[in-house]
Amino acid sequence: MKRIVMLALTVFLMTAPFCVAEEPSPEVMAELEAFYKSYVDTVQKKDIDAMMKLWAPGPGILLMGTGPGERFLGEEAVREAHLSFFDESDKEEIKLTWHKANISGNTAWVANMAYITTYASNKKNEYALNWTWVLNKTDGKWLLNMQHYSNLYCNGEAGE
Helix, strand or coil, rough: CCCHHHHHHHHHHHHHHHHHHHHCHHHHHHHHHHHHHHHHHHHHHHHHHHHHHHCCCCCEEEECCCCCCCECCCCHHHHHHHHHHCCCCCCEEEEEEEEEEEEEEEEEEEEEEEEEEEEEEEEEEEEEEEEEEEEEECCCEEEEEEEEEEECCCCCCCCC
């Protein structure tokens, strides 16, 4: 019986933080949408300094990409990853097709689905991209702490 009680208590303690997450207010949702637009603008301009201002400072930030070994921990690794991403195409267009956000205090998680079109050496590539963010609000500003991408070639069809 003790084991069952301990197991139930452990499950409760592990899931309790998710139970207190709530839908963002319209004001917070507007802040998160503004953050998303800043992120897209930064990608399209390939502005590494502006990109790094969207990330929290420190060695604990994490970016995970779509391929084997694509995990970048800390400011320098995240910076180098973005420089590499910027070099992969001449131009990138991002169209948001769906998003969902929840918050708990000053922490937000955001799930995005987007349709991406890239151009490199006059070659067009299209795919759907799913990505998640964990952000913390510090000094009135949302900053990324973690980001993870996943994508599939979709030949013109973005998920809804």
